[in-house]
Amino acid sequence: MTDIARLVHNVDQQGFAELDKIGLNGQRDQGLVCTLISRDLSGSDDLCVSWGRILPGQHHLCHHHPDASEFYVVISGTPLVHLGDTEYRARPGDGIYIPRGTRHGLTNDGDTAVDLVVGVSKPADWQFVPDE
Incomplete structure (x- = not known):
């Protein structure tokens, strides 16, 4: 029997958490994330998918992942x-593809929230290496 409760997750039910990484000069990463598919949540063995939200004036630190590729699909905002x-x-x-090892980040310099789907090619435990 398929365990729908483990395989299907909704952003409104999961809720958002603040990003928690720290930059090279002690600055905090900014933005919100809601994980929807992962090893722990869904039993995934090959990817992690989240809903990201960057509020006006926030900056998601430039960083890279030496062990995983990533993608963004912009839902709203610029x-x-x-x-x-x-x-x-x-x-x-x-749709934005970010190859493994590529420096990347986001700045919301607009007046509305940026919503995006974020996918990583590992289900968990990828490295976040700050570049700023």
């Missing part, structure tokens, strides 16, 4: 995406 040595103005509907 964040400034820091990707390698480039900055890109994203818009709703953009």
Whole structure:
């Protein structure tokens, strides 16, 4: 029998948590995350998927993952995406692939929240290496 309670999770029921990473100069990572698929939550052995929210004025620290690739799908807002040595103005509907080891981060310099789906190619325990 399929365990729907383990396989299906809703952002409104799970709720958001504040990002908890620290940058190279002691600055706090900013934004909210709600994990929807992971090893612990869903039994996934190959990916982690979350709903991210970056509020106006917040900055998700530039960092990289030496052991995992990542993607963003922008649902709402127009964040400034820091990707390698480039900055890109994203818009709703953009899918952004971040290869393993690539420096990346987000800045919400707009007036509305940025919502995005975030996926990582490991179910848990990937490394977050701050680059700022």
